[in-house]
Amino acid sequence: MLVNVQVETEAGSGDTLDPGDSARLAADLRLAVGRVRRRLRQAHAVGDVSLSGVSVLARLASDGPDSPTSLAETERVRPQAMASTLAVLEQRGLVRRTPDPADGRRSIVAVTEEGRSMLDERRSESIHRLSTVLDEFSAEERATLAAALPLLDLLAERL
Numbered sequence: 001m002l003v004n005v006q007v008e009t010e011a012g013s014g015d016t017l018d019p020g021d022s023a024r025l026a027a028d029l030r031l032a033v034g035r036v037r038r039r040l041r042q043a044h045a046v047g048d049v050s051l052s053g054v055s056v057l058a059r060l061a062s063d064g065p066d067s068p069t070s071l072a073e074t075e076r077v078r079p080q081a082m083a084s085t086l087a088v089l090e091q092r093g094l095v096r097r098t099p100d101p102a103d104g105r106r107s108i109v110a111v112t113e114e115g116r117s118m119l120d121e122r123r124s125e126s127i128h129r130l131s132t133v134l135d136e137f138s139a140e141e142r143a144t145l146a147a148a149l150p151l152l153d154l155l156a157e158r159l
Helices: 022-042 051-063 068-075 079-091 113-134 139-158
Strands: 005-008 014-017 095-100 103-111
Touching: 014 022, 022 113, 051 068, 051 079, 051 095, 051 103, 051 113, 068 079, 068 103, 079 095, 103 113
Parallel strands: none
Antiparallel strands: 005 014, 095 103
């Protein structure tokens, strides 16, 4: 069954989006998600932890300590980029490195209590901003967003 959705474009005029047009859907989704991400990022203080740093902290907080190599693979970045991210996080006291007990040549990275606190604070700020705006949406609009969340998670997993 083909469903057409009415969307507002940047110019403000209604435009019909054909869900079968994957390229257009991808472009519109990228634009919308990018705008939400930028707006949330703008709310955080200058000099705050980068998005890649926050992602690493969140992963360590949820999954536990890990090696830099494994983190780079999981985050899909080059080992050199992960090394830079971890160096900044370590310098700020948000992660700590310890020697790997199984292989002294490797290190294991873990989030510190300061890192957990920073994550909680940042998450609280973002959630507060999002919930304030969502309160302005109708119940039907919030239900539509809620229904899309599993698909967005699936999309993120497959990228």
